[in-house]
Amino acid sequence: MAEEKLFAGHAVRRIRRAYGLTQGAMADTLAISPSYLNLIERNQRPLTATLLLKLAQSYDFDPRTLTGATPGGGVDAIRRRLSDPMFADLAVDRAQVEEWIAASPDAAEAFARAFDRLSGGSHGGASTAAGGVPIEPEAIASARREIERWRNHFADLDSQAEALADELRLANADLYGAITERLRVKHQLSIRILPFDVMPDRLRRLDLHARQLQLSELLDPASRTFAAALQLGMLEAKTEIDALVAGASFTERAAERLYRRHLSSYFAAAVMMPYARFLRACEATGYDIxxxxxxxxxxxEQIAHRLTTLQRVGQRGLPFFMLRIDKAGQSSKRYAGASASPLVATDRRCPLWHVHNVFARPGTLLPHLVELEDGSRWFTLSRAVHPQTAVSGGVEAEFAICLGLDAKLAVPLATARGMDLKNGVATAIGLGCSACTRPECPQRSAPPTGRVLVFNERERGMSPFTFDQLA
Known part of the structure; x- marks a missing residue:
């Protein structure tokens, strides 16, 4: 069987330095030459499954950390940041960035975080807006980084949730009924559905004095099941969740609480959609949502989120990303999963992307084939959703949910049948106007950063901004 290849030189270097070893000493332990280890650390050779096993046997570390996010989001993300006008006089090419990440991964990550906090937020992690006003508070950014470090797949939680789901199915074919009974018998908690006028400002509340999980009548059946599974997870998966939170080593209490909430929600979704059964259903139906x-x-939205988590070793699903945005284009959820898509890395989006059109077409699932400036193609599915929080005369929340994956991998999708994903017509989009250099876009709202504006009073192009094509 061919060995799976993994480029994780920065992680191997970090392990070696943590143990105070020279390349020669570590190479002896791994039974390879120092020069080969040097190539691995510089990401010029892959870390094979055999070497990964030797590393895990020789050093005390979690092998899953080697598949975490590349410092700064990788070479392309660092280069997008370096395209800012403040670096216009520097000729930093791709090779230099690759060497920097390989030699000083922590420094590259530090640069990325500092830039994202102080910049316009359209090049990499996108955590601030123009003027230095945070788009994404640090607590949220920290929690999201930890989620992406695991690629939004938590194998231990999935396994425990799957075993629990099987046990619940044996007790009662109705999952909500089975969870209700388990909470009552094992944890002495009953579930009570309360009218809106009794609980007007909450969807869920745990009343320990009355030993009740109180749910709002606004919740639909799927949301009630999720809320019950969430409570069960907080009780029965507490040890595993506590370990993951402790391993994250957050410096902010808010980040820790956000991460814990995500893990509890992850467990609830895994109970409702057990990994193996859910993946089989995905493959059998062509991922028909x-x-x-x-x-x-x-x-x-629950299905969309679950699709971003299917990364079990030896049983992987398609690598989807997910976005949730409001009518103003602000994102409240974004999970890259294993997709590594630049469409998730920024908080600025192209208005030509159909994710913005679903608000005018409620209930419609919009497929869209798009192509970025680097030539990569992405197949996306977007739909508007309405959380169960509105009553007559109240504000009804509305969000757009977007799922996407590399177009080359979208062939199995039922929604992509009949489409030429490789050579068919794709909408040319960018990562927000300030980062997009397509010259003749009539939808352009701002010129790209780092480009000189060109004015000609005798003519006008398709775009309201004409700029020098050379950076």
Whole structure:
């Protein structure tokens, strides 16, 4: 069997330095030459499964950390940051960036975080807006970085949730009924559905004095099941969740609480959609989201989120990313998963992307084939959703949910049948106007950063801004 290749030189170097070893000493332990280890650390040779096993046997570390995010989001993300006008006089090419990440991964990550906090937020991690006003508070950014470090797949939680789901199915074919009974018998908690006028400002509340999990009548059946599974997870997966939170070593209490909430929600979704059964259903239906909703009694957003988590070793699903945005284009959820998509890395988006069109077409699932400036193609599915929080005369929240993956991998999707994903017509989009250099876009709202504006009073192009094509 061919060995799976993994480029993780920065992580190997970090392990070696943590143990105070020279390349020669570590190479002896791994039974390879120092020159070969040097190539591995510089990401010029892969870390094979055999070497990964030797590393895990020789040093005390979690092998899953080697698949974490590349410092700064990788070479392309660092280069997008370096395209800022403040670096215009520097000729930093791709080779230099690759060497920097390989030699000083922590310094590259530090630069990326500092730039994202102080810049316009359209090049890499996108955590601030113009003027230095945070788009994403540090607590949220910290929690999201930890989620992406695991690629939003937590194997231990998935395994425990899967075993629990099987046990619940044996007790009662109705999952909500089975969870309700388990909470009552094992944890002495009953579930009570309360009218809106009794609990007007909450969807869920745990009343320990009354030993009740109180749920709002506004919640639909899928949301009630999720809320019950969430409570069960907080009780029965507490040890595993505590370990993951402790391993994250957050410096802010808020980040820790946000991460814990994500893990509890992850467990609840894994109970509703057990990994193996859910993946089999995905592959059998061509990832038909509507069918998956009915089969697992879940909402559209719950299915979309679950699709970003299917990264079990030896049993992987397609690498989807997910975005949730409001009508103003602000994102409240974004998970890159294993997709490594630049469409998730920024908080600025192209208005030509159909994710913005779903608000005018409620209930419609919009497929869209898009192409970025680097030539990469992405197949996306977008739909508007309405959380169950509104009553007559109240504000009804509305969000757009977007799922996407590399177009080369979208062939199995039912929604992509009949489309020429490789050579068919794709909409040319960018990563926000300030980062996009397409010259004749009539939708352009701002010129790209780092480009000189060109004025000619005798003519006008398709775009309201004409700029020098050379950076």
């Amino acid at each position: 509507m069918l998956l909703q009915r089969r697992f009694g879940a909402g559209f």
